[in-house]
Amino acid sequence: MKYIYKNGARKFNGAITRRVIALQxxxxxxxxxxxxxxxxxxxxxxxxxxxVLDIxxxxxxxxxxNKCYKYIHTVESADGEKGLFIGETIVTNVWTC
Incomplete structure (x- = not known):
């Protein structure tokens, strides 16, 4: 497992962490x-x-x-659950034929 060090501190996926904190x-x-x-x-x-979700x-x-791009999704349910999903692919709730 590799970590990125900056100014002596361990830096771990800073862009993802910052965006998740802002959405929280x-x-x-x-x-x-x-x-x-x-x-x-x-x-x-x-x-x-x-x-049935708004994604x-x-x-x-x-x-x-993991040396790959991750997509950050907001997820909302009809009963008020609001959260995040982070994955390697884009997820939608639209079915295509």
Whole structure:
């Protein structure tokens, strides 16, 4: 595992961290992960089909640890859960044929 050092301090994915902190300050306080076409809230353990959520890509940042770009998404449910999903691909709730 490689870490980037700046001025003697360990720096770990600063761009992603800064953006997540800013979004948390706007109320996106929970975390989501995805299995298939289901989003699961890590704090409440609630599962949501992707097509019932409002999912928006809000930023892209370089993940220094994994050496790839990550997409930062906001996720909102009808019952008021607001959180973030960070993944290597863009996730939408729009089905295409």
């Amino acid at each position: 300050a706007k109320g996106y306080g929970v975390d989501f992960f995805m299995i298939g076409r289901q989003m699961i809230c890590t704090q409440s353990n609630c599962e949501f089909p992707v097509d 928006r890509v809000v930023d892209q940042a370089y993940d220094r640890l």
